[in-house]
Structures are given as C-alpha cells and as structure tokens.
Amino acid sequence: MSEQAELNQQLILGGQQDENQYLTFMMAGEEYGMDILAVQEIRGWEDATVIPNAPTFVKGAINLRGTIVPIVDLRLRFGIDSVAYSPLTVVIVVSVEIKEQHKVMGLVVDAVSDVYSISEETAKDVPDFQDSDNAQYVHGLVNVGEKMVVLLNLAKVLDLSANYMHHG
Amino acid sequence: MSIDLSQFFEVFFEESFEGLDAMEAELLNLEPGTEDSETINTIFRAAHSIKGGSGTFGFTSVSDFTHVLETLLDQIRDGQRQLTAEHVNLLLKSVDCLRALLSALQAEQTPDLSDANDLRHKFEVILGMSESTENQDAQASLPVESESTFQIDFKPHPHLFKTGNEPLYMIGELAELGELETTVFYDAIPDFENLSPDECFLSWRFFLTTARTESAIKEIFEWVEDDAHIEITVCGGLFEHEAENESSSPPVEGGQSTGLSSSSVSAPKAIPTKKAETKKPAEQSTTSIRVGIDKVDSLINMVGELVITQAMLSQIGEQEITETTITSLQEGLAQLAHNTRDLQENVMRIRMLxxxxxxxxxxxxxxxxxxxxxxxxxxxxxxxxxxxxxxxxxxxxxxxxxxxxxxxxxxxxxxxxxxxxxxxxxxxxxxxxxxxxxxxxxxxxxxxxxxxxxxxxxxxxxxxxxxxxxxxxxxxxxxxxxxxxxxxxxxxxxxxxxxxxxxxxxxxxxxxxxxxxxxxxxxxxxxxxxxxxLTLAILDGQLVKVAQHTYIIPLISIVESLQIDITKVSRVGKDLDVLRLRDEYIPILRLYDIFTHKGAIEELDKTLLVVVESDNHKVGLLVDDLLAQQQVVIKSLEANYQKVDGISGATILGDGRVSLIIDISGLIKLSGLKRPGSQELLVEAKVIEVA
Incomplete structure (x- = not known):
C-alpha cells in the first residue's frame, strides 16, 4: 500500500488509525476485499477491445471517459474457471501505484458485496503456502462474523510485468 | 513577507532560462575587439534581471554568482575593461553554470556550487575584486577549502556616525564572510554628562575565520577608511575543523527562509530519496509554454462560434420534429463539425513552436x-x-x-x-x-x-x-x-x-x-x-478490419492497398508468402496470425493487402477489409497497461470504442521477419528474383 493511501486513511479515520475500510466482492463463492481508497468506480461489464498477445486474464481495453483502461479478469488471474459475462458482471475500476507508476485498471469480478472496517491487527497473516502462485497476491485473511475475507494486495495482483505470458 | 513567493517561481525560472538563452546567443555573436555596446547591454540586462529575480526569491547562490558576472559586464560596458576571448569563454561557462544552478533550484534540490565557486573565483581574479567600483553588497561567501583567520582592529573616529556609516552593518557583512568572533571595547565611553549620542566611542577587535582574501575584508571598510583606524593582520593558518563546519552550513542556503520549500533544502535526508527522484522528472515535464495572444484570441472566437452553434442546436432540439427542423438540424450539425475541426486545428497550433x-x-x-x-x-x-x-x-x-x-x-x-x-x-x-x-x-x-x-x-x-x-x-x-x-x-x-x-x-x-x-x-x-x-497527438489513420477487430494503420506509412493476385504469390521458406508486385517482392504478413486473432479470412484472394513501408522495407499486411480513413487522437495504452509489441498506441473511435494503432516497424520485428541477424528472409526474396 502506498504511503499516500495510508496517509489518506489516517486523515479520514482520524483517531482509529488502525482501521481500514475494505470493499469486498464475491468470486466463485469466496469473498475478497480490497482497500476501498483504491477504488475509483464500479461499472457494469462492457465489451473491451482485445489487446493482441496479451495474457489471457487481460480481457482488453475500454474507454473510460477518454482514458484507455485495461480490464483484468480476476478469476483468470487467480486461475479460477471463468464464467460467461452477463449484464450483471461487475467491473471495479481501481487506481493503484505499481512500481511507482500510477495505473488505472478495471477488475472483472462476479459481484460487489460489502464494505467493512477492518483493523489491521485482526488481519491474520497468510498461512504459509509458498507453493501457490496466488499467495503473493494476498495481503491477509480476516474473519468478519462467520465469514472469512481474503484481503488482496492490489499492487501485486495488477503488476502484469512480473509474470507476463502469452496465450496460445 | 506575507505573500507566498513560490507561486512566482515558475515564471522566474522560465524568464531566467530565457534570459540565459539570450545571453548565450549574444555571447556567441561577440567577437572580442568588435563588440558593440548594444550586445553587451543585452547580455548585461539579462544577467541583471536574473540577479534581481534570484535575489528577490532568496536564491542567493544564483544572485551572488550573477553579481560578479554583472560587475565584469558593467566594466566592459563602461569601457573600463577590454573584452577578451577569455572573458567570452568564461561568460559562456557561467551561462552553463547558471543554467545548472537554476535547474537544480527548480527541481528543489540543493545546487552543486563547486563549478560556481571555481568560476566565481576566476572572475574575482580578473576583477581583482578591490578594483570594483560598486558598493559591494556581496552578502555571502561561498565555502572554499582553505581558510585563514584575520585579526581586525577597528577603531572608528568619534565622528563616524556623522558620515552616515553604521558599524553594525559592517560587522554584519564581516559575519557573512565567515566565522566571526567579536570583542567590543567600551573603555573610551566618557561619563554620562559628557556623552554625545552622535559620536562613536566604541572600538572593536574581530577574529574572522574566512576563505576570503584580505581584500574582501578591506572592501567592507572601504567607506570608513578615512574615518577610522583599521588594522588587519593574518593570525592563523588553516583550520580544518572549522572548514568542515563551514561547509556543512554554508550561508548560501539562506534561501530556505524565503520560500523554497524548506524541507528539500534544509533536510534533504528526511525525505525518502526515491520519492524525490520519481517526482522530479514529472515536474520538469509540466513546464508551461508561451502562446501568442493572437492564437488565444482566435481560440476565444471559435469557442464563441461553438457556443452559438450549440445554442442553435438545442433550440432545434426543443422544437417538434418536422422536415424543416431536420434540415436545419443537419445544417447545425455540419456547422458543429466545422467548428470542432477549426477548434481542433487551433488548439493544436497552440502547441506549435x-x-x-x-x-x-x-x-x-x-x-x-x-x-x-x-x-x-x-x-x-x-x-x-x-x-x-x-x-x-x-x-x-x-x-x-x-x-x-x-x-x-x-x-x-x-x-x-x-x-x-x-x-x-x-x-x-x-x-x-x-x-x-x-x-x-x-x-x-x-x-x-x-x-x-x-x-x-x-x-x-x-x-x-x-x-x-x-x-x-x-x-x-x-x-x-x-x-x-x-x-x-x-x-x-x-x-x-x-x-x-x-x-x-x-x-x-x-x-x-x-x-x-x-x-x-x-x-x-x-x-x-x-x-x-507535425504533431504527436493526432494521426491520419486507415481503419482496417482483422477478424472482428478494428485496427488503425498510420496513413503515412501506407504505400498502396490492393487485392492479391494469387498467381503472383510464392512461398518462401516454411511459412512466408511473398507477393511479386511489379518489380518488387513484398513479404505478406498475416495480421491475424501475428496478433493471434481467430476468425479472420485466411484465403489470400478474398482478403486485401495493405502495403506499408518502414525503414525502407516494404511489407504487405493482410487485412479482412478496409474501413474508413479518419484522423484519430492518439492515446497512450502504456500509461495504464504496458508496452504492447506491434502497437504504438490506442484511440477512441466515433462509437466510443477503443481501437489500437499499429506500429509498423514493431510489427515487422514481431513477425520475425527482421530479427537480429535475419536479413535473410528479405535477402532471400531478392535471390529468387535472380533465379
């Protein structure tokens, strides 16, 4: 998380410095959370222009009020089976700092769920599953009531340069 | 000092850089011996306004340096000194040096003063410093390695005040030369009833540790030479430790009090260096441009027309739809198109220099x-x-x-x-x-x-x-x-x-x-x-269809578009088709293949070939169909994504969809036709010609 984002949080939350707000969304029955300050807007799915030779999880680029924004399918990014897009498919547009560059990207998820205030302390470290590629994308795990929410490290999830691969 | 001067920094820097450019240009015109006063005047004026501006904004390192420069120029201007080739060289170097100083200040960094000090020293040697005709107001000394300690006895005559001199100022100036230790003798003060308030009874002994020469000290007392007893003796050699102290807090950093975002000057280490580095280029690239008032006026006129057209259209929109309204709607839209094009051209002209x-x-x-x-x-x-x-x-x-x-x-x-x-x-x-x-x-x-x-x-x-x-x-x-x-x-x-x-x-x-x-x-x-x-922002493009995708080929690189005569196509190597076109052999690149798109037309005789040229190589791009030609506004794909091979950027089409612009030379590279050391494929085509 960028310093700026943290600073903003402190300003917004005032005294409760340790509490961060997370937007959660559903994907394949699991609930994932992302720092709400990274979220720029939430839109419905629209056809994207295919980018040639892009990794499969990059669905293409859309025009967001004059800016070209790439769309990443989070299911495919995590290696989960994809589902057909419907008018209800949601794109969360986030703006993140990746390697000191500011990028705006869209994430395709099944549905947006809720907003939670989560204290940094209650977030549990990721269990040691180093073998999994996806471990690096996880910032922490947290229990909200009965449910478990996976908090994502967006900067890692959206750093496409790391494992750039062509699809066939 | 309630005004925030920092809002004028950009203007100051811009004007200073312009001034430096002018100085440089004039200096290059100067031939020693043939200089005319107008040229010298121009240079002098430029130096003077930089000095003035930097003084105002507290950039003492710049103003001090410009001061010596100005002194020399002033003497040349007044004919007290002949301009030599050495002067011109030094002045040109100072222009570079000032440019570096100003750039550093603009980037909110502490400028590197070593060059400035060298040059300044050279100027001072030329000037002999004591010859200076001006009332020296040099305020700060620049740290130089070797320092010495002077003992200065200053015993003003009682009438000193009447000549309009104030010892405190002189002491202040002394203190700016280096480290000053002051002892005041007040034993000469008479009894109270004899005390005359406009006479000076005090005398001083100073120990000044400075890098400057005796002449610099003498200069301070220049005006009171006749009104005081002054004795300057050297009493110490090098003081290594003091030199260190000195350089760690050089007086030139006085700029921090007057605006220059003090954090970067006074505590550069407190800021994470990474951040400072990434910030810098961004700031430098957001400089402003100067636009002629005529260009702005014509823009305002056009916006006026646009507003009128818009008013007209919205009026039509409120009316009932009849045939006449449709005709006037079409007229209105045509006018809107006209206005938009004019506006676009003129906005582009603003960026033209x-x-x-x-x-x-x-x-x-x-x-x-x-x-x-x-x-x-x-x-x-x-x-x-x-x-x-x-x-x-x-x-x-x-x-x-x-x-x-x-x-x-x-x-x-x-x-x-x-x-x-x-x-x-x-x-x-x-x-x-x-x-x-x-x-x-x-x-x-x-x-x-x-x-x-x-x-x-x-x-x-x-x-x-x-x-x-x-x-x-x-x-x-x-x-x-x-x-x-x-x-x-x-x-x-x-x-x-x-x-x-x-x-x-x-x-x-x-x-x-x-x-x-x-x-x-x-x-x-x-x-x-x-x-x-002429511009990077807009490109004339040919829209082409590949499978269900629309791409844009820059019109400038298109040589011709044609239907393929399959009798003239031959296969070279494993999978390269070559078309014989008049007396040339054109390798055919299948766009759908390079971009891995499915569903494109693969039969050569049913497709179209767009012959493009890049790096003196002609290749044919296989497309399903040619669509419209239009001007497109280039948008960056890289900004939020990453570099895509074979694609130079993106644009937004009339229907709001994104379309990608093909980068021909990148495409050729991507196709493997011209990998390093692979002239072969192209050379091969030539060989067949001979056979």
Whole structure:
C-alpha cells in the first residue's frame, strides 16, 4: 500500500488509525476485499477491445471517459474457471501505484458485496503456502462474523510485468 | 513577507532560462575587439534581471554568482575593461553554470556550487575584486577549502556616525564572510554628562575565520577608511575543523527562509530519496509554454462560434420534429463539425513552436566542438520559423545534437585536409527545416568528406552485419550505419561515437513516428534527413478490419492497398508468402496470425493487402477489409497497461470504442521477419528474383 493511501486513511479515520475500510466482492463463492481508497468506480461489464498477445486474464481495453483502461479478469488471474459475462458482471475500476507508476485498471469480478472496517491487527497473516502462485497476491485473511475475507494486495495482483505470458 | 513567493517561481525560472538563452546567443555573436555596446547591454540586462529575480526569491547562490558576472559586464560596458576571448569563454561557462544552478533550484534540490565557486573565483581574479567600483553588497561567501583567520582592529573616529556609516552593518557583512568572533571595547565611553549620542566611542577587535582574501575584508571598510583606524593582520593558518563546519552550513542556503520549500533544502535526508527522484522528472515535464495572444484570441472566437452553434442546436432540439427542423438540424450539425475541426486545428497550433527553439542551441554546440576539434565551421540555419509540436521538438533535440556532432567530428575535415582537397578551409554545416505535406523535414547537411562506404562495409563485415560476398549499393551501405550493433568503436571520442550510435538516433526518431535517412557523396558531403509528423497527438489513420477487430494503420506509412493476385504469390521458406508486385517482392504478413486473432479470412484472394513501408522495407499486411480513413487522437495504452509489441498506441473511435494503432516497424520485428541477424528472409526474396 502506498504511503499516500495510508496517509489518506489516517486523515479520514482520524483517531482509529488502525482501521481500514475494505470493499469486498464475491468470486466463485469466496469473498475478497480490497482497500476501498483504491477504488475509483464500479461499472457494469462492457465489451473491451482485445489487446493482441496479451495474457489471457487481460480481457482488453475500454474507454473510460477518454482514458484507455485495461480490464483484468480476476478469476483468470487467480486461475479460477471463468464464467460467461452477463449484464450483471461487475467491473471495479481501481487506481493503484505499481512500481511507482500510477495505473488505472478495471477488475472483472462476479459481484460487489460489502464494505467493512477492518483493523489491521485482526488481519491474520497468510498461512504459509509458498507453493501457490496466488499467495503473493494476498495481503491477509480476516474473519468478519462467520465469514472469512481474503484481503488482496492490489499492487501485486495488477503488476502484469512480473509474470507476463502469452496465450496460445 | 506575507505573500507566498513560490507561486512566482515558475515564471522566474522560465524568464531566467530565457534570459540565459539570450545571453548565450549574444555571447556567441561577440567577437572580442568588435563588440558593440548594444550586445553587451543585452547580455548585461539579462544577467541583471536574473540577479534581481534570484535575489528577490532568496536564491542567493544564483544572485551572488550573477553579481560578479554583472560587475565584469558593467566594466566592459563602461569601457573600463577590454573584452577578451577569455572573458567570452568564461561568460559562456557561467551561462552553463547558471543554467545548472537554476535547474537544480527548480527541481528543489540543493545546487552543486563547486563549478560556481571555481568560476566565481576566476572572475574575482580578473576583477581583482578591490578594483570594483560598486558598493559591494556581496552578502555571502561561498565555502572554499582553505581558510585563514584575520585579526581586525577597528577603531572608528568619534565622528563616524556623522558620515552616515553604521558599524553594525559592517560587522554584519564581516559575519557573512565567515566565522566571526567579536570583542567590543567600551573603555573610551566618557561619563554620562559628557556623552554625545552622535559620536562613536566604541572600538572593536574581530577574529574572522574566512576563505576570503584580505581584500574582501578591506572592501567592507572601504567607506570608513578615512574615518577610522583599521588594522588587519593574518593570525592563523588553516583550520580544518572549522572548514568542515563551514561547509556543512554554508550561508548560501539562506534561501530556505524565503520560500523554497524548506524541507528539500534544509533536510534533504528526511525525505525518502526515491520519492524525490520519481517526482522530479514529472515536474520538469509540466513546464508551461508561451502562446501568442493572437492564437488565444482566435481560440476565444471559435469557442464563441461553438457556443452559438450549440445554442442553435438545442433550440432545434426543443422544437417538434418536422422536415424543416431536420434540415436545419443537419445544417447545425455540419456547422458543429466545422467548428470542432477549426477548434481542433487551433488548439493544436497552440502547441506549435518555431523550431528555432531547437536550432538556437546549435551555435554554441558547434562553437565548442569546433574549438575542441580545431576545425573551422560555419553554421547556417535555414527555416527557423518552421513550426513544430512542442513535444516533438523536445524529443528531436537529442537526436539532432547527435547528428550534428557526427557531422562535425566525422563529416567535416580539418582545415588542412580541406585546403588539400581544394575546398574552403571553413566547413559549412547547414540545418534546414521545412514543411512537406503533413510532415516537417529537418535536414542536417555538411560539406565534408561524405560517408566512407569502404570503411563502413568493412566495419559491418567485422561486426557480422553483412557477408563479405554481399553486393551492396552505396545507399545500402550507408543504411548500415543505422543498424544496431554497428559501432565505430575505433574512433571513440568525447564528441561522438561512444558505441551509442545511429541506431539509437533512428529508434528515437521512429518512436516519434518519423524516419531518418542519409545520403552522401564522397568528397561533397552528407545529408541526414529527418521526417517527422507535425504533431504527436493526432494521426491520419486507415481503419482496417482483422477478424472482428478494428485496427488503425498510420496513413503515412501506407504505400498502396490492393487485392492479391494469387498467381503472383510464392512461398518462401516454411511459412512466408511473398507477393511479386511489379518489380518488387513484398513479404505478406498475416495480421491475424501475428496478433493471434481467430476468425479472420485466411484465403489470400478474398482478403486485401495493405502495403506499408518502414525503414525502407516494404511489407504487405493482410487485412479482412478496409474501413474508413479518419484522423484519430492518439492515446497512450502504456500509461495504464504496458508496452504492447506491434502497437504504438490506442484511440477512441466515433462509437466510443477503443481501437489500437499499429506500429509498423514493431510489427515487422514481431513477425520475425527482421530479427537480429535475419536479413535473410528479405535477402532471400531478392535471390529468387535472380533465379
């Protein structure tokens, strides 16, 4: 998380410095959370222009009020089976700092769920599953009531340069 | 000081840089002995306003430095001093130095003062400092390694105050020279009833540790010489530790109190350096441009028209739809289209600046390099008023510098060689700029020896770029200098040729959607021709359909579009089709294949071929269909994504969809037709011709 984002949080939350707000969304029955300050807007799915030779999880680029924004399918990014897009498919547009560059990207998820205030302390470290590629994308795990929410490290999830691969 | 001066910093920096440019240009016109007062005046004025401005904003390092410069110029102006070539050189160096200082300040960094101190010292030597006719108001000393301690006895005569002198000021000035230790003697003060308030009864003894010379101290007391008893003796040598203290808190940082975001000056270590670094280039690239008032006025007029058209259209919108309203709606829309186009053209014109902004740096460059190389060079600038987009201009400057350096270093001969070849000993380098179609053409011509084709070929053979048995025309050989890996390493000099060669120049120019070519004749000279689009923001594009996708091919690179006659297609190697087109062989690149799209038409006779040219290579791009031609606004795909091979950018079509713009040379590379060391495929096509 960028310093700026943290600073903003402190300003917004005032005294409760340790509490961060997370937007959660559903994907394949699991609930994932992302720092709400990274979220720029939430839109419905629209056809994207295919980018040639892009990794499969990059669905293409859309025009967001004059800016070209790439769309990443989070299911495919995590290696989960994809589902057909419907008018209800949601794109969360986030703006993140990746390697000191500011990028705006869209994430395709099944549905947006809720907003939670989560204290940094209650977030549990990721269990040691180093073998999994996806471990690096996880910032922490947290229990909200009965449910478990996976908090994502967006900067890692959206750093496409790391494992750039062509699809066939 | 309640006004926040920092809001004027940008203006100050801009004006200062302009002032420096003016100084540089005038200095280059100066020939010692023939100087006219107007030129000197111009230089003086520029220096003076920089000094004034920097003083106002608290950039004492700049104002102090400019002060000595100004003193020298003032003396030259008044005829007290003859201008010499050494002066001009020093002044030119100071221009560079000031530029560096100002850039550092602009980036909110602590400027490196070592150059400034060196130069300043040289100026002071020239001036002899004590000769200075001005009331010295030099406020700060710049830290220099060696320091000495002076004992100064200052015993003013009682009438000192009546001459309008105030010892406190002098002490203040002394304190600014270095570390000052003061003892005051007040035993001369008479009894109260005898005390006259306008007489001075105090005397002082100072110990001043400073890097400055005795004359600097004398200068302070210059005005009171006759009104006081002054004795200056040196009583100490080098004080290493004090020198250290001194440099850690040089008085030149006084700037921090007056605005300059104090965090960066006073505590540079407190800021994470990473952040400062990433921030800097962004700030530098957001400089402003100056726009003529006429351009702004015409924009305002156009916006006015646009508002009227909009009002008209909304009026129509409120009416009932009848045939007449539809006709007037169409008229209104046509007018809107017209307004938009005008507005667009004029907005683009705002970014257009005359190329003289780039050209103006060359006189200096040519002067410096020709001195270093002992060559006599005359620089001719033609077409300086040719306008060019600011972004293009910024990016073309470095490649041009490289080409000009090359011309001076490799192109032009030494005066002796020139005389031997029956030429004028003074070589001529010409920079010429003009518009041609939608492009700007910049030519860099020299009348030197031309490219040495023999040596280039040998070099290329040693580097494995061509085979010894290859038959190459002179033009083809000249082309080789643009190949990556072609380096004239045996002639590395600090002028040109550090292995970073012409391929970088070509790549940089291609990144601007431009091209560079060379033509050369032995003994007559060589000409580099750069062709660039006028603007980077808008491109004339041909929309093409590949499978269900729409791509844009820059119109400038399209040679022709045609239906394929399959009888003229032959297969070369594993999977490359080549079309015989008149007397050329055109490799066919299947776009759907390169971009891995499914569902495109694969039969050659049912598709269309768009023949494009890049780097003097023609290739045919296989597309399903040709769509409209239109101007497109170029948007960055990289900004939020990453570089995509074969794609130069994106745009938004009329229906709001994103469409990608094809980068022809990138595409050729991607197709594998021209991988490093793979001239073969293209060469192969030539072989068939012979067979």
């Amino acid at each position: 005359p190329i003289s902004f780039v050209f103006s740096r060359f006189p200096r460059l040519v002067r410096d390099i020709s001195q270093k190389l002992n060559k006599q060079v005359e620089l001719k600038l033609v077409g300086e008023q040719t306008e060019l987009d600011k972004t293009v201009m910024e990016k073309i400057s470095d490649p041009m510098v490289h080409l000009v350096r090359n011309s001076l270093d490799h192109g032009l001969e030494t005066p002796e060689e020139r005389v031997a070849a029956g030429k004028d000993p003074v070589g001529i380098v010409t920079l010429n700029a003009f518009h041609q179609g939608g492009n700007i053409v910049i030519e860099i011509m020299d009348d030197g020896q031309g490219l040495n084709t023999q040596r280039i070929k040998e070099k290329a053979i040693t580097n494995g770029l061509v085979q010894p048995e290859d038959e190459l025309s002179a033009d083809e050989i000249n082309e080789l200098i643009f190949m990556p890996g072609f380096s004239t390493a045996d002639e590395v000099s600090d002028i040109s040729g550090r292995g970073v060669g012409m391929d970088v120049v070509r790549r940089n120019i291609q990144a601007l959607n431009g091209s560079v070519e060379v033509s050369s004749a032995p003994g007559v000279g060589s000409t580099f021709t750069i062709r660039l689009p």
